[in-house]
Amino acid sequence: MTEQATWVPSGVDEEMPSAARLYDYLLGGAHNFAADRELAERFLAALPSARDVARLNRAFLRRAVxxxxxQGVRQFLDVGSGIPTVGNVHEIAQEIAPDSRVVYVDYESVAVAHSQLLLADDPRSTIVQADLRDPDAVLDDPETRRLLDFDRPIGLIMAGALHFVPLEADAPGILARFRDRLVPGSYLALSHFTADISPAEMAEVVSVMSRSADPIHPRSRAEFLALFDGFDLVEPGVVGTALWRPERPERAGAEPGGSQIYAGVGRRR
Structure with missing residues (x-):
């Protein structure tokens, strides 16, 4: 069996680009197809800082975990996890606390197949194939219930996931359904594209992604804040990814693309 055959499930439409594989390409990964790379180059033409934007979003994920x-969180639910790359949630969390348990969730077949390969020997981590717009399918999946104890705090992560949910699909309502299953003391870590900073560039990005399986729907700061209903934001509140608890604050403000995606972490009341 070839290496590619292990991460390309049967029935995958290699001609239809996906956001997960485009993101993988921007981060320097190899689990993408020619159609994904072609769209990624158009993405880069629309947003020249796109590789930095992807890198900074990934760095925010690491710092949030x-x-x-x-804070003592030992259970993580990473929804819209994408294709695994260096510095995955289970690797970061288990380096701090080896008993940490992680459930990854994605609907994209390549992301799921590659995650299954990566997690095959880790009894504390798993992948669930489900759509984040169906919280019950995520939360009631047998693998989720096997690993996560919903009577204890959980870290819910949606890093760069909700901007694929159309405005009319009621992202706040979707998040509320996740929130209501979490006990107080749980956390929510979010990041999301916005058009507030560079509306012309973001309009081009939206146009580019309309040709993929995963169109992008940027949200304003106010719309992003609304996603934290029922959570108390921790410092520094809602900021660009580069500015969320940066390791080198003196450089954070000058990061290219550092404000294209809003980021925040909140604690469940």
Whole structure:
């Protein structure tokens, strides 16, 4: 069996680009197809800082997981996890607390297949194939119930996931259904594209992604804040990814693409 055959499930439409595989390409990964790379180049033409935007979003994910682990969180639900790359949630969390348990969730077949390969020897981590717009399918999946104890705090992560949910699909309502299953003391870590900073560039990005399986729907700061209903934001509140608890604050403000995606972490009341 070839290496590619292990991560390309049967029935995958290689001609239809996906956001997960485009993101993988921007991060320097190899689990993408020619159609994904072609769309990614158009994405880069629309948003020249796109590789930095992807890198900074991934860095926010890492810092958020470290923060949650430092608060004592030992269970993580990473919804819209995408294709695994360096510095996955289970690797970060288990480095701090080896008993940490992680459930990844994605609907994209390549992301799921590659995650299954990566997690095959880790009894504390798993992948669930489900659509985040169906919280019950995520939360009631046998694998989710096997690993996560909903009577204890959980770190819910949606890093760069909700901007694929159309405005009319009621993202706040979707998040509320997840929130209502979490006990107080749980956390929510979110990041999301916005058009507030560079509306012309973001309009081009929206146009480019309309040709993929995953169109993008940017939200304003107010719309992003509304997603934290029922959560108390931790410092520094809602900021660009580069500015959320940066390791080198003196450089964070000058990061290219550092404000294209809003980021925030909240604690369940």
């Amino acid at each position: 470290v923060f949650l682990a430092q």
